[in-house]
Amino acid sequence: MLIKTLTPYAPTPPSSFRSSSFDETTYSISLASAEERQQVYWLRHQIYASELGQHAENPGGIISDVLDQENHYIVAKVDGLVIGFISITPPSARSYSIEKYFQRSDLPFNVHRNLYEIRLLSVVPQHRKSCLFLLLAYAAFRWVESHGGTHVCGMGRADLMKLYQRFGLNALPQITKSGDVRYQLMHAAVSKLAERASGYAHRLQRSGLEVDWQLPFPFQKPAPCFHGGAFFTAIGETFQTLERQSRVINADVLDAWFPPAPSVIENLTNNLPWLLRTSPPAGCEGLIDTISRVRGVGKNKILPGAGSSDLIFRAFCHWLTKKSKVLILDPTYGEYCHVLEQVIGCQVTRFRLDPANAYEVNTEALKMELVNNYDLVVLVNPNSPTGRHIERVDLQKILSSAPVDTRIWVDETYMEYVGASESLEQYAAYSENVVVCKSMSKVYALSGARVAYLCAASHQLESLRAITPPWVVGLPSQVAAVRALEDETYYQARYSETHQLREELSQGLTQIGWKVFPSVANFLLCELPEAGADTEAMIAACRAKNLYLRNPGNMGGEPNRRLIRVAVKDADTNGRMLEIIKSVSCRSHQKSVT
Incomplete structure (x- = not known):
């Protein structure tokens, strides 16, 4: 000071x-x-x-x-x-x-x-x-x-x-x-x-x-980043009652509703004792080879990590300081705001997404904003919690106009639900300043395995390789990721089913009286009707019936006590969710009337 x-x-x-x-x-x-x-x-x-x-x-x-x-x-x-x-x-x-x-x-x-x-x-x-x-x-x-x-x-x-x-x-x-x-x-x-x-x-x-x-701890104790996963309080946080999982609907996280590919399950089941006791390849060489072959990018343009959070923390804490200027969408995935503001203390500017425009990104306004000499721009595409997507052709035009010394991080966690052809991986591999972050959690049903990778030109990854520990991804996770990447047919069928399930869930929520925003991913952002419970009351009432929903309010955006996010599940589970939400909504409406 x-x-x-x-x-x-x-x-x-x-x-x-x-x-x-x-x-x-x-x-x-x-x-x-x-x-x-x-x-x-x-x-x-x-x-x-x-x-x-x-x-x-x-x-x-x-x-x-x-x-x-x-x-x-x-x-x-x-x-x-x-x-x-x-x-x-x-x-x-x-x-x-x-x-x-x-x-x-x-x-x-x-x-x-x-x-x-x-x-x-x-x-x-x-x-x-x-x-x-x-x-x-x-x-x-x-x-x-x-x-x-x-x-x-x-x-x-x-x-x-x-x-x-x-x-x-x-x-x-x-x-x-x-x-x-x-x-x-x-x-x-x-x-x-x-x-x-x-x-x-x-x-x-x-x-x-x-x-x-200069004290050996930060000026402020970083506030924890709020994530989903509250459902573990019902299942049991010490994992001794995992059988309760069938009674709990974990729609507060965006895990895939479908299981991993059969080849993943078979390889893990048949070799689990050996996989658990054996050290993995130190540099994830086989995983990198598979990503390179499936995605069509050079091996030197891939950096693996134990989930996207590992890569976010590792890269941002290495690249940025308190003086760094960063642009993020608002609202967007809460981990970004947490790391940038609470952990590093960067100067963060929010690019507001307008609910009146269904949270669609105004690409012309974004293009104009990128000229303001940011050190880093973070774009989650498709975005969470909004579910909106900027098409690849449009996004490439925007990024190509940005200053070359502005690093642009594109998080494609949900991209496969849109289509692999929409990914910017091959574009980033030859770009001077674009980095694509790919999580295998949500689209490959591997959230528990914690596997992700960065795709970028090799010069962007050199310094990060130096601080990447050996064995960064465990052996069961490496095997699961390799087998999953090799089974495109299985996952494409699941993505098609997800679109149908999402549409049916959207129609059901609309009939209950919720306003449902357009989405391309495995979740829906909704607005509750004015006559009834607000977000916290709805979440609490549903939780009492073992349905866990997500309050997106801590992801940014203008204060809105009526927004809620719902994960898409299988048909039977979606039906159970709709029944619970309908009963809770009717009860809250009756209370508001009386």
């Missing part, structure tokens, strides 16, 4: 502690080095002895204690000069500082292995009206949170208790005095502090500051 026109602390520090200028400098937050600890001890003397009279001044001009051998100091610096600090005593320490004043047996809270003490929040006088108190307190909270702490304790100056309470700390009745200063005991659950922490982070980010955050 860039800090303008900073002035030095009034007392003259030792020569090693001087800085010629604070102008146009940067606050950095880090763990204190051995040299910086000496600056902290000097500041402790200046503040707690010379200023506050809590300790007697001493000739050495420093204050340190035995806990400093076990404490962690987080410091705020400008040009290497410490101007603020906070100390954390871990539960592994022989004691806490508060035990100098209160017996452990008299403490009004439990002392356990997840209790951390936060102490000595201090800022030099010239910066006490800045955000440093908040920033250091937040840094200490993130330290405790990232280390698995569940509770914090400490003592705060009684005259500043309202400040600590704003942080979320609870003031306890116990009060003591050290020198001329009165202190009050404090305690809080980390879960309670976390409720305030989000507000701290947003406030700091809005303050106009820029922080060089």
Whole structure:
């Protein structure tokens, strides 16, 4: 966070502690080095002895204690000069500082292995009206949170208790005095502090500051990316009751409704013990050979991965930084927004898809947007959760007009439902800047196997090969993927059936009163009628009947409490879904009327 026109602390520090200028400098937050600890001890003397009279001044001009051998100091610096600090005593320490004043047996809270003490929040006088108190307190909270702490304790100056309470700390009745200063005991659950922490982070980010955050954990704890799969709570997350799968409809994920090809099942069944105990080809050589032959691209233009998420994390974290500009569709597959914003912290621009236009991509507007010098553009085609598809001819024209230094990532997870001829794999193989990501989960019924690959010109994949671990795809998964790729006839028949099943499901939902948007894939985006349950209520009511549907609201787009996504299943299961949805819809309509 860039800090303008900073002035030095009034007392003259030792020569090693001087800085010629604070102008146009940067606050950095880090763990204190051995040299910086000496600056902290000097500041402790200046503040707690010379200023506050809590300790007697001493000739050495420093204050340190035995806990400093076990404490962690987080410091705020400008040009290497410490101007603020906070100390954390871990539960592994022989004691806490508060035990100098209160017996452990008299403490009004439990002392356990997840209790951390936060102490000595201090800022030099010239910066006490800045955000440093908040920033250091937040840094200490993130330290405790990232280390698995569940509770914090400490003592705060009684005259500043309202400040600590704003942080979320609870003031306890116990009060003591050290020198001329009165202190009050404090305690809080980390879960309670976390409720305030989000507000701290947003406030700091809005303050106009820029922080060089050097702590070994991110500034904000990344929020988990919400995916489907809630149905495992009904089946059993420890897999001991897998027989329940027949009673549960997992329409909150987009797994194929059909089984893998018979050759896949036969190979895995006949060789499973050997496949499970045997190391796979380290570089997925046979899988790459098969992809190359079936897709008609060179082997050096293919990079395998353990599912598309593996490739997304691996590539994006390697290519991008916080300064990177990225364009994504909105709404689109939530993993992209999560990685770009929560994990890397890129500057993300959303290309809004209009529900009034049935979420179809405005290709002319997209073409115009691509000239804005993005580092990366992410296009999911067909898109999820919308189910809309940009035809290959149109998309190639758009991509060919983009700046050559803008890398374009095209996710074709659902492309085979449209047709292999619509894929951009062969185009990407000779493109300077286009990368196609292909998942084998949804179209080959291999979601549990976690197999995917990138197809791009070899120069785009070189740096990623260097960070691809050996055996990245397990042997059963490699065998399954090879056999699946070789059985195009089987899967083409399943794709044709999917189109028919999707149309029948769409008609059934329309008859119930849902608005169904056009789709080319194995799912439908729907809008619930105004007279009835909203998305969360509908999902909860269906879940009570073992039908799991997906709220697409966390994938972006304008807020809409009536959107819902439904996966296409086999005919019998689609019928069961329609019966459940109809009964739930009728009941919710009756409630709204009464």
